Each structure stands twice: as structure tokens, then as C-alpha cells.
Amino acid sequence: MNLLQPCRGLGSRGHSFARRPIFRPLGVVLCLLAAGLQSLPAATVVNAPYLQNLGADHVTVVWAAKENQAASVQYSTDGSFSKSVAARVVRTFSSSETDIGFTFSQYRADLTGLAPGTAYSYRVIVGGQPFAPVSDTTAYRFSTPGPGPFSFLVYGDSGDGSNRQIAVALQMVKEQPNFVLHVGDIAYQSGTFAEFSSNYFAYYFTLMRRAGFFPVAGNHEYYTQDSAPYLALSVLPDNGVPEDPGRYYSFDWGNVHFVGLDANLLDAPFPLAQARMLAWMENDLATSQAPWKIAFWHQTPYPLEHHLDDPIDTAARNLLVPILERHGVQLVLTGHEHNYTRSKALRAGVPVAQGAAGTVYITTGGGGGELHPVLDTLPAFLEYQASVNHYLRIEVAGPVLTIHSIQVDSVNPNGKEFDHLVITLPRPPVLSGVVNGASFLPSLATGELVSIFGQSLATDSQAPGFPLPLSLGGSTVTLNGTPMAITFSSPAQINAALPLDAVGTSTLRVTNSAGFAEAQVSINDSAPAIFATGITHAGGAAVSAAAPAAPGETLTIYMTGLGQVDGKLAAGQAAPSTPLLHVLAPVLVQIGTAQVSPDFAGLAPGFVGLYQVNVAVPQDLAAKTYPLQVMVKGNLSNSLNIPVQPRNP
Known part of the structure; x- marks a missing residue:
């Protein structure tokens, strides 16, 4: 039997977005029955139980019913339902604020203290009776994150009925x-409460009760009070910025760090929220150690x-992509365009060389x-x-x-794989x-700019600018555990700055998504070295045969390794111009x-690890190269030759 046959003629064709009554999708339930699934009792169910914020030791069960009654969730690992947690009504929605046509209550039960990597069965009890019961005892079952392989689904731009x-x-x-990840446009046309119930919960309830759903808001969710129904109906990881609860968040599953963002905040009306999200995103990715x-x-x-011509798409490319690629994000999943595209591995929009690390962008x-x-x-691309x-x-599965x-x-009602990609983690670094x-x-010397060579x-x-990041290209560098x-x-190659107080034998570690490598280094109090084109005139042009130094002229020498200065700076903080930070030890120019x-x-103002020496060329030098x-x-630096022109008569 064709499973889609009972579904012929249901819903709209294309984007015909007439306001629909809340439980128009009786046909959807019939379709699910055709697939061997159980229907929900019509009595009081508004939104059947669904799993939110599923983590290693916690999960939130949410549902909605017409009545406000005592409720609980019973659960266990062995099917005995020996544990119970009380549910609470977090909000009662009137018909006037939801356009559904009746008042209903939303329940929430937080299950905590769960064991990682463990399967649980649960049941919802409302008013002393099972809520939305089914004959299949495995229908209400979930597993917490743990080590080992796992799978997830991703989809978007779904909810048009x-x-x-x-x-x-x-x-x-x-x-x-x-x-399951949903990349937005969950409930067309406007993300109302009624559209969420009819075009989201009514379609996926058999999946939502056994798999945690992690959505992000699409532009259509913002058509109703800047996504107010979406936020009211979702319980998402609470690790974003307090001013923007539920709009962006992150979570870990196994060896993967997931970051859910709200690109709608990149629009012009939200400058403060945009700045908060970008700062949070930078910090979140920098601190994650997931491979x-x-x-x-x-x-x-x-x-x-x-x-x-969508300005938010452009803003996502200009604002989000650089941060993601800087922190070694391997995969980006989006929607918005109703098709499928898979990019090559990219850096700044350009395909990387074969075997080089890049980010794959999929529109789903x-x-x-x-x-x-x-x-x-x-x-x-x-x-x-x-x-x-x-x-x-x-x-x-681990590194794969x-x-x-x-x-x-209609041609492939049982699904057909049309594209396939395998991504493998990079190798651990080699120094x-x-x-x-x-x-x-x-x-090497304290405060010095160093170059680290190796593989992977x-x-x-x-x-991108100052302060310099402590994580770049998906890697971090530490000296005795202190970030550089x-x-x-x-x-x-990695270029980094040694701490200004580092002296003696130390352990330098480079960490990427696959592991780390260490080297023992000896750090002296000074190790002066001039950069190859580091001797310049006052205007910044390099001293050369075509632009020789003049007797009495003040030259600027850019170098590193002069050691400690008379001030302190945080890692990555640029040296100030007021006050200038002077080298503590005496310096001579020969x-x-x-x-x-x-x-x-x-220290050269506005830079990290770069030293500046200003010196006047002696008036009595004869014209030649010195x-x-x-x-x-x-300790003497490397030697650079400077041509000196004849003195003016």
C-alpha cells in the first residue's frame, strides 16, 4: 500500500496560507495511522508530549491540555516507572492571545539527575490518568547523550501543511x-500558536516524544511578535545571554558541540541583541574543546x-562565517531557500585545496x-x-x-538517498x-612573538583585530597551561605571543580538534631579533638602497624579544600609546x-609582542652601508644592513 494514498488532497498546495482551525490535521493523524502509528485521543490534548533540552543528565517534557490539573511524569530505565517528578503549569494561554479558539495550559516537567548514555521510558499522568496513551510501550522512550556513535535528523522550511x-x-x-535539529520556518505563514499546533506538533508528535527537538527561529516565526509563540512553546538550553533567552544556545552531544543561532538578530532593528549574540558566539566557540x-x-x-538580495543572508556571510571559520567549525546547516545545496569545503567563500581544512555549508x-x-x-563553490x-x-562515529x-x-515515498558526504576529523598536531x-x-624570550612549525x-x-584571539583556526596554544x-x-605554522612574565623551561602545547602536541622550550629574559624589513623611516617606508638613512635622522626599528616592560597586559591586549611601556633592561643600538x-x-603601541626602538643615526657617519x-x-640581535647617504653640506 502506498503510505501517501490516505494523504492525497490534504493540506494546501504551495503557499496557500488561509487561517486554519487548530485540529484540521485529522488527515495527518490518519496518515500516521497508515504508517503503523497510534493516534492521539481527542479529549483534552492540545499539544502531545514533546522532549526539549535533552542533555546528559536532564530532559524537559512539555505538553499542553485544555484543563489545568495536577500532573507528573513517571520514568525509569527498566519500564517500572518507579521514579516520578511533578509537572507544573508554566503558563495558561487564553483564546484571545493564541487565536486557537479556547484556553489551554502548558505543562512542563524537568527530569534531572539522569545517567549519561542511558535509555529511559516515561509516561505522562494528568488528573490521575495517562495523558495521550498508546499501546506501544516503547513509544515514550528516549536516550541521554553519552559516549559512542549517535545520529540526528535535520530539516527546515517545513510547516506549510x-x-x-x-x-x-x-x-x-x-x-x-x-x-532532531530544525533550521527554522517551523510554522507558516506567521508562526502563530495555531500554526505551531496544526503545522508542527500535529505532524511530528510521534517523533517529538522520543527524540529531543532543537529548533531555531526562521524569518516566518518573527512575523508574530518577533517569534513570541516559538519562544513560549520551546524550552532550549539556557546558556545564552540572559537578555535573549531561547534565541541562541549551544549544547554538546558525544564529541560534537552544536551552536544554534538566531540570524534574525542580524537585521537592522536588533543592533544590541546582534552584538550580544556575536560576542557570546565568539566566546562559546573559543571555550569548547569538542573535536x-x-x-x-x-x-x-x-x-x-x-x-x-536578502540582507540577513549577506549579514550572515559577513558576520557569522568569519567567526565560525576562525574557530574551526566543520559543518554549517541552514535553510531559508527551499532546496538543497552542499558547498565544497570553504574558507571565506573560496574552496580550499584538496585535503585542507574548511567548512561545509548545507542548505536544507x-x-x-x-x-x-x-x-x-x-x-x-x-x-x-x-x-x-x-x-x-x-x-x-568518533572521527567520522x-x-x-x-x-x-510521490515518486520516492519511502525515501531515497540523493547525496552523501563523509567528513573525517583532522589528525592531531605534530610539532x-x-x-x-x-x-x-x-x-626565545619573554613577551616574544614566536613561530610554531609542524603539521596539522x-x-x-x-x-581579525585586537585583542588577539586565544583560539584561531580551530586550535589553541598554551604555555604551562596559560593561553597565548x-x-x-x-x-x-602558528604565530603567537609568549606571555610577558614567562621565563625558564616551559611546556608549549598546541591543541586542535583531534588532540594536542607539546614541546619543551627554554625562555630567556631577552633574545632580541629584528624583522627582515623592520628598519623604517619616520613615515613608515623601509630603509633601503633606494631610500637610504640620513645622518641625524631618527629611524624606527621593529623587532621582538627585548623582554619585560614596565607594565602588565592581558594575553592578546594591544600595547597602549598612553602610557608607553618601556623595556626594563638597558638597550643599545650598534x-x-x-x-x-x-x-x-x-612595546609598539597598538600591537602584541612587537617592540619598537627609535634611534637617531649619528651625524658623523660617512656615506656607506652599515x-x-x-x-x-x-645579547645581540641579528644584523641588518642599512645604507646611509652623504651628509648635507
């Missing part, structure tokens, strides 16, 4: 995921056609909405595109992540040397045989 949505939902409920990082939100940063907007076209010619209704099944893209339509960042010699160190990335600021990262005391020797070196505590 169409036959397309029914087809995708019927196939999804056959799956056995640990949890896998996956981000998801609604508006795609790489639209094909339908949303090319085929959950049920009317489809958008794809391009006749595949763009250079894409690996695959298709205008099909679909969802994703993603499996994670496998993405199955499942097409569902081959730590050297002075200017001379590339192994002499990080992805290609440049620090990073200026540049790549698979073969030009030929002449030794000159500099006018200034200290070796120049800087000396501190008896």
Missing part, C-alpha cells in the same frame, strides 16, 4: 534519531537565487515548503544542488561524520620547532662600530 510536508514527516517518523563543531541557523549565507530547506529552483550551472523535498540523517540526504516525494618570530632562530596545527586563519594570543594560523642609546625602546644590531643584556 502541504502534502509535501506530510510525505517528509511520514518518512522522518520511521527513523530512530537521538535528536566536532556544528552550527545551525535559518538564513543561508550562500543563497543561490531566491534570497540573493526542503522540509515541506514549496520548492525554490536551483541554478542551471553548478556554481564553483558548490559540490551539489537539487530542488527536492528532503531531510538529512547525520551519523557521528556521515551525511545522508534523503529525498521524499617540529618553536622559533623566534623575527630571526627564526631557537632563541590548525586551519588557515588570520586574527595567536596572530596567524595554518596547517604548517651601527657599524658606533653604539647609540635609543630615544625609546618598548650593519645594524640591537643589544640588550649583552
Whole structure:
């Protein structure tokens, strides 16, 4: 029997968004019965039980009913339901505020103290009776996150009440995921309470009661009071910013860190919330030690056609993508365009070289909405595109992540895999040397810029500005456990700044998503070294044969390794211009045989780990080329030649 046959003629075709009564989807229930599922009793159920904020030791069970009665959730690992937690009515919604037509109460029960990686059975009791009972005793069952393989589903742009949505939902409920991500546009047209009940809960209730759902708001959710119904009906991880509860969050499952964002906040009316989210996102990714990082939100940063002029898509590309790539996020999942696209591994929109680390961007907007076209010619940044209704099944097994893209339509009612991708974690880093960042010699000093060489160190990335980040390209560098600021990262090289108080034998560690590598380094109180083009005129031009130094002229020498200064700075903090920070030890500049005391020797304002020495060329120097070196505590820097022009008569 064709499982879709009972669904013919149900719902709307395309985007016909007439206001529907709350339980129009009787046909949806019949379709689910056709798939071997149990229907819900009509009595008092408004929204059947669904799992929210499922974590290693907790889960929240939410449901809604017409009556406000005493309620609880009973649960256990052995089917005895020996444990019980009282539920509370968190809110009673009047018909006037929901447009559903009657008053209903929303219940919430928080189950805590659960064991990681454990399967639980549960049942909901309202007014002394089982709520939304089913004959299948495994229907209300979930597993908490733990070590080992797991799988999850991803879909978006689903909730228009169409036959397309029914087809995708019927196939999804056959799956056995640990949890589900929804990338937004959950309930068309406007994300009202009625549309959530009829176009979301009524379609996925058999899946929502056994798999945690982690949604993010789409633009259509914002059509009603900036997504107020979405926020009221969701219980999401409470680790965002207090001013924006539920709008963005993160959670860990196994060895994966998930970051859910609200790209609607990138729109012009939300400048303060936007700034809060970006700062939170930066910190959240920087502090995560998970080897896998996956981000998801609604508006795609790489639209094909339908949303090319959407300013939020552009803002996502300009504001979100750099942060994600800087912290080594491997996979981004979005919707908004009602099709499927999978990019090549990208850095700043450009495909990376074969084998290099990059971020894969997938648009999965085929959950049920009317489809958008794809391009006749595949763009250079894409690996695959298709205008099909679909969802994703993603499996994670240690260092391997496998993405199955499942097409569902009248031709493929039981689902057909149309795209497939395997991503493998990078290897742990290998260190081959730590050297002075200017001379590339192994002499190191406190506060110095160093270059770390090796293999599989990080992805290609440049620090965006100051303060310098403590995590870049998916990697961190520490010295005896203290984070070091990073200026540049790549698979073969990381440039970072040693702490200003580091002296003696120390352990330098580089950590990426796959592991870490360590090297023992000896840090001296000084190890002066001048950068290759680091001797300049006052205007910034390098001293050269074409632009020689003049007797009496003050030159600026840019270098590193001069040691401690008369002030303290946090890691990554740029040196101030007021007050200037001076080197503590005496500094001399040697030009030929002449030794000159500099006018200034200290940290270059506005930089990290870069020292500046201002010195006047002696008036009596004859016109020729001289070796120049800087000396501190008896240690001489590398030698650079400077040409000196004849004195003016």
C-alpha cells in the first residue's frame, strides 16, 4: 500500500496560507495511522508530549491540555516507572492571545539527575490518568547523550501543511534519531500558536516524544511578535545571554558541540541583541574543546537565487562565517531557500585545496515548503544542488561524520538517498620547532612573538583585530597551561605571543580538534631579533638602497624579544600609546662600530609582542652601508644592513 494514498488532497498546495482551525490535521493523524502509528485521543490534548533540552543528565517534557490539573511524569530505565517528578503549569494561554479558539495550559516537567548514555521510558499522568496513551510501550522512550556513535535528523522550511510536508514527516517518523535539529520556518505563514499546533506538533508528535527537538527561529516565526509563540512553546538550553533567552544556545552531544543561532538578530532593528549574540558566539566557540563543531541557523549565507538580495543572508556571510571559520567549525546547516545545496569545503567563500581544512555549508530547506529552483550551472563553490523535498540523517562515529540526504516525494515515498558526504576529523598536531618570530632562530624570550612549525596545527586563519584571539583556526596554544594570543594560523605554522612574565623551561602545547602536541622550550629574559624589513623611516617606508638613512635622522626599528616592560597586559591586549611601556633592561643600538642609546625602546603601541626602538643615526657617519644590531643584556640581535647617504653640506 502506498503510505501517501490516505494523504492525497490534504493540506494546501504551495503557499496557500488561509487561517486554519487548530485540529484540521485529522488527515495527518490518519496518515500516521497508515504508517503503523497510534493516534492521539481527542479529549483534552492540545499539544502531545514533546522532549526539549535533552542533555546528559536532564530532559524537559512539555505538553499542553485544555484543563489545568495536577500532573507528573513517571520514568525509569527498566519500564517500572518507579521514579516520578511533578509537572507544573508554566503558563495558561487564553483564546484571545493564541487565536486557537479556547484556553489551554502548558505543562512542563524537568527530569534531572539522569545517567549519561542511558535509555529511559516515561509516561505522562494528568488528573490521575495517562495523558495521550498508546499501546506501544516503547513509544515514550528516549536516550541521554553519552559516549559512542549517535545520529540526528535535520530539516527546515517545513510547516506549510502541504502534502509535501506530510510525505517528509511520514518518512522522518520511521527513523530512530537521538535528536532532531530544525533550521527554522517551523510554522507558516506567521508562526502563530495555531500554526505551531496544526503545522508542527500535529505532524511530528510521534517523533517529538522520543527524540529531543532543537529548533531555531526562521524569518516566518518573527512575523508574530518577533517569534513570541516559538519562544513560549520551546524550552532550549539556557546558556545564552540572559537578555535573549531561547534565541541562541549551544549544547554538546558525544564529541560534537552544536551552536544554534538566531540570524534574525542580524537585521537592522536588533543592533544590541546582534552584538550580544556575536560576542557570546565568539566566546562559546573559543571555550569548547569538542573535536566536532556544528552550527545551525535559518538564513543561508550562500543563497543561490531566491534570497540573493536578502540582507540577513549577506549579514550572515559577513558576520557569522568569519567567526565560525576562525574557530574551526566543520559543518554549517541552514535553510531559508527551499532546496538543497552542499558547498565544497570553504574558507571565506573560496574552496580550499584538496585535503585542507574548511567548512561545509548545507542548505536544507526542503522540509515541506514549496520548492525554490536551483541554478542551471553548478556554481564553483558548490559540490551539489537539487530542488527536492528532503531531510538529512547525520551519523557521528568518533572521527567520522556521515551525511545522508534523503529525498521524499510521490515518486520516492519511502525515501531515497540523493547525496552523501563523509567528513573525517583532522589528525592531531605534530610539532617540529618553536622559533623566534623575527630571526627564526631557537632563541626565545619573554613577551616574544614566536613561530610554531609542524603539521596539522590548525586551519588557515588570520586574527581579525585586537585583542588577539586565544583560539584561531580551530586550535589553541598554551604555555604551562596559560593561553597565548595567536596572530596567524595554518596547517604548517602558528604565530603567537609568549606571555610577558614567562621565563625558564616551559611546556608549549598546541591543541586542535583531534588532540594536542607539546614541546619543551627554554625562555630567556631577552633574545632580541629584528624583522627582515623592520628598519623604517619616520613615515613608515623601509630603509633601503633606494631610500637610504640620513645622518641625524631618527629611524624606527621593529623587532621582538627585548623582554619585560614596565607594565602588565592581558594575553592578546594591544600595547597602549598612553602610557608607553618601556623595556626594563638597558638597550643599545650598534651601527657599524658606533653604539647609540635609543630615544625609546618598548612595546609598539597598538600591537602584541612587537617592540619598537627609535634611534637617531649619528651625524658623523660617512656615506656607506652599515650593519645594524640591537643589544640588550649583552645579547645581540641579528644584523641588518642599512645604507646611509652623504651628509648635507
